[in-house]
Amino acid sequence: MEPIPVFAAAVLVIVxxxxxxxxxxxxxxxxxxxTPDPKNVFTDxxxxxxxxxxxxxxxxxxxxxx
Numbered sequence: 001m002e003p004i005p006v007f008a009a010a011v012l013v014i015v016x017x018x019x020x021x022x023x024x025x026x027x028x029x030x031x032x033x034x035t036p037d038p039k040n041v042f043t044d045x046x047x048x049x050x051x052x053x054x055x056x057x058x059x060x061x062x063x064x065x066x
Contacts, residue, residue: 005064012057020050 027044041047 002064005060009057009061009064012053012060016050016053016057019053020047023047023050 023046024041027041027046031040
């Protein structure tokens with residue numbers, strides 16, 4: 001097991017989760033207060049880049065563990 005890919009995978013996952021948290025807060029603030037539907041927050045197109053970063057980190061971790 002190489003430590004560099006595992007560390008890089010952990011960094012990608014952490015950056016993705018923190019970035020998605022900030023992005024979701026911005027999405028919630030931009031929504032009208034009458035309709036705070038959580039489905040719209042998770043499926044907003046601005047979140048997909050963070051989902052990609054998280055998925056890349058998980059895949060890198062899986063490959064590094066082989």
